[in-house]
Amino acid sequence: PKIFNTIICFIKDKIRNKQDMRKLIHSIKVGVSLVLVSFLYLLNPLYERVGDNAMWAIMTVVVVFEFFAGATVRKGLNRGMGTILGGSLGCLAAALAQKVGGIGDSIIVSISVFIFGVAATYFRMIPSIKKKYDYGAMIFLLTFNLVVVSGIRAEKVLELARERLLTIGMGFAVCVFISLLVFPTWASDELHDSIASNFLHLATSIEGCLDEYFKAVEEKENQPTSSISNCKSVLNSKSQDESLANFANWEPWHGKFGLYHPWDKYLKIGDLLRELSAAILSLKDCLRSPKQPSSTMRQSIRQPCEAVGVSLAWTLKELGENIKEMKRVQQADMIAPKLKSMSLELSSVISSSKLEQLENVDGLAIASFIF
Amino acid sequence: PKIFNTIICFIKDKIRNKQDMRKLIHSIKVGVSLVLVSFLYLLNPLYERVGDNAMWAIMTVVVVFEFFAGATVRKGLNRGMGTILGGSLGCLAAALAQKVGGIGDSIIVSISVFIFGVAATYFRMIPSIKKKYDYGAMIFLLTFNLVVVSGIRAEKVLELARERLLTIGMGFAVCVFISLLVFPTWASDELHDSIASNFLHLATSIEGCLDEYFKAVEEKENQPTSSISNCKSVLNSKSQDESLANFANWEPWHGKFGLYHPWDKYLKIGDLLRELSAAILSLKDCLRSPKQPSSTMRQSIRQPCEAVGVSLAWTLKELGENIKEMKRVQQADMIAPKLKSMSLELSSVISSSKLEQLENVDGLAIASFIF
Numbered sequence: 001p002k003i004f005n006t007i008i009c010f011i012k013d014k015i016r017n018k019q020d021m022r023k024l025i026h027s028i029k030v031g032v033s034l035v036l037v038s039f040l041y042l043l044n045p046l047y048e049r050v051g052d053n054a055m056w057a058i059m060t061v062v063v064v065f066e067f068f069a070g071a072t073v074r075k076g077l078n079r080g081m082g083t084i085l086g087g088s089l090g091c092l093a094a095a096l097a098q099k100v101g102g103i104g105d106s107i108i109v110s111i112s113v114f115i116f117g118v119a120a121t122y123f124r125m126i127p128s129i130k131k132k133y134d135y136g137a138m139i140f141l142l143t144f145n146l147v148v149v150s151g152i153r154a155e156k157v158l159e160l161a162r163e164r165l166l167t168i169g170m171g172f173a174v175c176v177f178i179s180l181l182v183f184p185t186w187a188s189d190e191l192h193d194s195i196a197s198n199f200l201h202l203a204t205s206i207e208g209c210l211d212e213y214f215k216a217v218e219e220k221e222n223q224p225t226s227s228i229s230n231c232k233s234v235l236n237s238k239s240q241d242e243s244l245a246n247f248a249n250w251e252p253w254h255g256k257f258g259l260y261h262p263w264d265k266y267l268k269i270g271d272l273l274r275e276l277s278a279a280i281l282s283l284k285d286c287l288r289s290p291k292q293p294s295s296t297m298r299q300s301i302r303q304p305c306e307a308v309g310v311s312l313a314w315t316l317k318e319l320g321e322n323i324k325e326m327k328r329v330q331q332a333d334m335i336a337p338k339l340k341s342m343s344l345e346l347s348s349v350i351s352s353s354k355l356e357q358l359e360n361v362d363g364l365a366i367a368s369f370i371f
Numbered sequence: 372p373k374i375f376n377t378i379i380c381f382i383k384d385k386i387r388n389k390q391d392m393r394k395l396i397h398s399i400k401v402g403v404s405l406v407l408v409s410f411l412y413l414l415n416p417l418y419e420r421v422g423d424n425a426m427w428a429i430m431t432v433v434v435v436f437e438f439f440a441g442a443t444v445r446k447g448l449n450r451g452m453g454t455i456l457g458g459s460l461g462c463l464a465a466a467l468a469q470k471v472g473g474i475g476d477s478i479i480v481s482i483s484v485f486i487f488g489v490a491a492t493y494f495r496m497i498p499s500i501k502k503k504y505d506y507g508a509m510i511f512l513l514t515f516n517l518v519v520v521s522g523i524r525a526e527k528v529l530e531l532a533r534e535r536l537l538t539i540g541m542g543f544a545v546c547v548f549i550s551l552l553v554f555p556t557w558a559s560d561e562l563h564d565s566i567a568s569n570f571l572h573l574a575t576s577i578e579g580c581l582d583e584y585f586k587a588v589e590e591k592e593n594q595p596t597s598s599i600s601n602c603k604s605v606l607n608s609k610s611q612d613e614s615l616a617n618f619a620n621w622e623p624w625h626g627k628f629g630l631y632h633p634w635d636k637y638l639k640i641g642d643l644l645r646e647l648s649a650a651i652l653s654l655k656d657c658l659r660s661p662k663q664p665s666s667t668m669r670q671s672i673r674q675p676c677e678a679v680g681v682s683l684a685w686t687l688k689e690l691g692e693n694i695k696e697m698k699r700v701q702q703a704d705m706i707a708p709k710l711k712s713m714s715l716e717l718s719s720v721i722s723s724s725k726l727e728q729l730e731n732v733d734g735l736a737i738a739s740f741i742f
Binding site: 023024026027028030031032033034035038039041042043052054055058059062063067106109110113114115117118119121122125138141142145146149150235236238239274275278279281 | 394395397398399401402403404405406409410412413414423425426429430433434438477480481484485486488489490492493496509512513516517520521606607609610645646649650652
């Protein structure tokens with residue numbers, strides 16, 4: 001009873017946190033899939049059909065079931081393709097070896113194992129292949145080796161291969177069914193939301209920058225860290241974005257996303273956001289410098305700077321929200337000229353401050369790119 | 372003959388390129404290991420000992436052999452630990468289920484499959500675990516399921532588990548032997564060299580920046596892209612550095628690196644370099660702005676700026692080279708005060724230029740950190 005209470009408390013705790021909740025749901029989905037494929041072993045009528053090959057179904061579920069639906073589909077299809085290709089080539093090589101017979105048999109098998117091992121491993125390391133088919137190439141190599149090597153011993157290679165493929169298919173079917181239909185976790189949603197929220201993060205950072213700069217000196221020690229860490233997380237989001245986009249490519253049509261949603265554009269926007277966040281970060285470093293002008297001098301440039309900062313932040317927020325809801329920006333034609341006129345206005349006061357130049361250049365760069 | 376010629380040409384081509392050469396060597400190493408474990412099947416005396424379990428040795432080699440030695444060791448140890456833990460817990464659960472007998476048997480097995488499935492999957496997703504033991508947790512789950520489920524059918528679970536473990540050990544031994552002793556590819560070397568060369572890249576970028584800024588206007592269109600792409604590659608190196616450091620932690624004592632080499636310090640230096648590269652990038656954006664002062668005004672600040680830039684670049688190069696050769700910087704005590712005096716000198720001309728402030732602040736930050 002006491003241990004149950006702790007577990008229930010733990011679970012309640014997790015439910016409150018959305019991210020943890022998703023992880024818990026994912027774990028339960030994996031548990032359910034495992035129980036389902038275990039029935040292949042546990043129930044006699046099923047076991048009589050598939051025999052010990054039921055093992056491959058369990059293996060498939062454990063290995064293929066990933067957090068994001070797209071990742072599961074990718075791994076499953078890779079596994080399927082790799083098994084079919086490796087199995088058929090392996091059968092061919094085994095048949096060839098059997099025709100030769102005698103010691104030549106083993107020699108041919110060794111040579112083919114070596115050649116395919118080298119070729120598949122090299123193939124796996126080509127960057128464009130690695131990104132999409134790494135796992136498939138590994139499974140190809142694995143299946144090829146198992147089939148060609150056991151072809152010498154087992155008589156019924158073909159039948160064995162067919163049965164294994166069947167059970168792998170069963171495992172994959174369970175994975176896809178549970179992963180895509182029961183509380184699916186889409187990489188596409190994740191990528192979409194993260195790009196949109198990155199816009200908001202940067203907007204908040206710009207506002208924070210302005211606030212900090214024009215605040216009176218004595219209050220200056222507060223609230224610097226959170227917006228900086230936001231910027232840094234945007235800066236370091238590249239690899240995460242790329243893997244999400246990679247998974248999203250494998251996800252079927254669902255929700256608001258079509259089958260050929262332009263995921264590579266998300267990556268481009270992500271790159272621009274990273275550049276902007278780099279600019280904001282170094283702007284912050286500048287503001288920290290002891291050589292900044294006194295606060296009275298700052299007040300003199302306050303008005304135009306704040307106007308630019310606010311409109312930049314507004315633009316970013318607007319863009320982020322529109323991306324989130326997948327609408328066209330309504331005042332799209334207005335934003336770019338507005339920012340341009342702001343920038344002209346600024347150049348009149350620019351000699352007295354280091355700050356706006358930077359913001360401006362990048363703001364313009366991003367604005368002129370997106371439209 | 373013709374196809375051989377093409378292959379030989381291809382290989383010759385690759386040998387010239389060092390990176391490709393390493394990939395080729397890695398592929399050949401995998402091929403050799405695969406042939407070695409295939410002998411378990413191919414040679415009769417060996418096969419009589421291990422039987423069909425030789426399959427697990429092949430599987431281990433295909434799955435565990437990675438490009439970097441550290442990655443291979445990590446995967447192999449994870450696989451070993453996961454198998455042992457999963458196997459022993461699976462045996463316990465299977466024995467428990469057998470004692471109950473009847474239908475209760477299957478029910479207990481299903482429940483344990485579900486509970487361990489949920490727990491292990493959740494455990495895998497905890498970030499600190501995921502980084503080091505992701506693969507081990509997966510293998511644990513896999514082995515546990517296979518053992519507990521087949522415990523119902525097979526009588527000799529213990530013996531089966533022992534034999535599988537033995538063959539997995541053989542596969543791992545072959546991997547480690549070939550990976551660590553024959554032309555090893557160390558993640559530690561890779562990380563060490565990449566950090567050192569990042570210093571040089573940034574130094575070159577700073578020099579490029581200065582050149583570009585003080586050049587006459589008409590020549591301005593050349594050579595901007597390569598140093599920018601260098602900066603960007605430094606900026607996006609975080610995830611690569613992290614995985615290299617992760618692998619390097621698993622690598623045994625070798626060459627110039629001890630067993631407890633402080634890899635996390637490399638990551639910190641990498642973080643600082645990324646910040647510096649962000650600063651350089653946005654500095655470049657500023658220099659591109661049409662609002663920069665005329666070239667005569669630039670010439671007036673040329674002397675101090677170039678002095679700072681050159682000494683910054685020199686410092687970075689010096690640091691990079693010293694890291695590469697693992698020496699203490701000789702004039703270590705000199706560098707920080709030198710940079711400081713430079714920065715003071717600069718502040719006298721600072722009101723007329725936007726550029727040095729930025730460089731300076733970061734240069735100081737980095738310099739004061741490293742010493």
